[in-house]
Amino acid sequence: MIVTILRTTILYIFVTLAIRLMGKRQIGEMQPNELVVTLLISEIAAIPLQDSTQPVINGVVAIFVLVILEIVISSVALKSFLLRKFMSGSSMVIIKNGVLDQKAMRRVRMTVLDLIELLRAKDVYDIDQVAFAVLEVNGELSVLLKGQYRTATAADLGVTPDDDGLPLPVISDGKLVKDSFDSLEISKQAVFSILESKHLAPSQVFLMTLDRYGNHHILPKETK
C-alpha cells in the first residue's frame, strides 16, 4: 500500500513536470501530435502504478523521451513549414464567400450536420449568415459572418471609446501578486494608498484588481 502511494506521488510529480515542460498548449487546444503525446503519457504513467513489479524509472524515462521528442519536433516545426504541415495538417476552408465547398467537406470527412453543429457552437444558427468558415487543425471551426450580420463595433458607429487597461489581480487572498506590479509598472504604495482610502489592509482583501489607469475593483474577505 505504501509502495503504491509513493509510486503514485513520484509519477504525479514527474507527469506534472512533463506537462509543464511541454508548455501551455498541452493544456489548451491541442494539435494532433500534442494529443498523441498527452494520451501516451497518461497510459505510460498508469503502467508502473498498476504493476508494482515494473520499475518506476521505466515509466519516467518513457515519459521524458516523449517530452524531449515533443519539444524538439515543435521547435523544429517553428522553422519548418513542411514539418508543421506534416505533423499538424493544415486548415481547410469549408465556406468561402458564403458558398459551401462540398469537396472540402468530403476531404475532411465532415457531414453538413457536423458543420451545422459546429456553427451552433459559435452561436450561428443560419448558415446563410456565414461569409467564411475555416476548419482548423484542432477541429475548431472559425467563422466570419457576412458584414450585415456582424455585431456593430465602435468603429462602425463612428465612436471612439476610451481605451481600457488590462485589469490584473494585485492582491489575491490577502497576498500581494508581485508579477502584476511588474506588468502594471506601479508601486505597492499606490495600492496601499487605495486600500487606505477604503480603510482596508491587504490581509483583509480577497481580491483586488487594478489596471494602468487606476481603475480598481476590491472584494473584501468575508468576516466569519
Add this chain to the structure above:
Amino acid sequence: MRRLIAAGILTLCIAVACVSGVTYTADVCEKLEAGIGACTAAFESGDTDGAAEAAAALEEYWVEVEERLSVFVNHGELDNIGTSIAKLAPLAAAGDKAQYLAECKLAKTMVIHLRGDEGFSWHSIF
C-alpha cells in the same frame, strides 16, 4: 530556447541512466553466470561441500546486487532469479545432483534472458 535546453539536459540524464543501467546489468549478469558456472563445476566434480559454498557465495552476491538491479529491472524477473539461486545451497547440502543442476541451468537461462532483455537487441525492440 529554455525548453530546448531543458530537453538537452533531460536527454543527457536519460543517456546516463540508460548507459549505467545497461552496463551495471551486464556486469552483474556476467558475474552471476560465472558464479553459476562455478556452482555447476563444483557439483559435477563431486565436491558437494564446495558446491554448497559456491551456492552460498552466489546467494550472498545476489542479495548485494538485487536492490540496485531492481531500479532498472522488472521485479518479477528478479524474484524468479532470486528464488532459483536460493534453492541451490539446500540442494547442494542435500546432495540432490539432478535438481541442483536443473536449478543452476534455470538460473543461468534466466540471467541470460535478463541480459538480453535489458541490452540493445532487435528482439527486445520488436
